[in-house]
Amino acid sequence: RPSLEATAIAALRETERVAIALDARRGAFFVARYARGAGGELVEAHAPSLCAGEEMGAALPEGEAVWTDAAPLLEHWLPPARHPRIDALRVRGPHAADLWLAARRAWPPLARPVENEILPLYLRPSSPEEKRARESGG
Numbered sequence: 001r002p003s004l005e006a007t008a009i010a011a012l013r014e015t016e017r018v019a020i021a022l023d024a025r026r027g028a029f030f031v032a033r034y035a036r037g038a039g040g041e042l043v044e045a046h047a048p049s050l051c052a053g054e055e056m057g058a059a060l061p062e063g064e065a066v067w068t069d070a071a072p073l074l075e076h077w078l079p080p081a082r083h084p085r086i087d088a089l090r091v092r093g094p095h096a097a098d099l100w101l102a103a104r105r106a107w108p109p110l111a112r113p114v115e116n117e118i119l120p121l122y123l124r125p126s127s128p129e130e131k132r133a134r135e136s137g138g
Helices: 002-011 053-059 096-106 127-135
Strands: 017-025 028-036 042-052 066-068
Touching (some): 002 017, 017 042, 028 053
């Protein structure tokens, strides 16, 4: 989640609302939607989810800007004429400061460090985990 939020923080410098679509491989994308709040804060409009390519058009409102690391893969499902792209040359992705801002959203100021509480959000099992499950009949 923080990597999607950090990317949104960077992209929202260019627009008021943005959909982030990251290549999840195997024909799928990690998708989340964000907006810039009245005070400039990040507002989550749609929680991160795993979305098949063919579902992308229904998942994202027409006209909403999209930042993606997989533009050629999205051309078929999200034509730029209906889903404008945020130029990846202007917004290459999050900087370390953007990642820090995203992480700070998750934890209000605390009296103790939170570094050991930071956990990744996995939206599907890894390929080795899926292979192991298939081989064990699970």
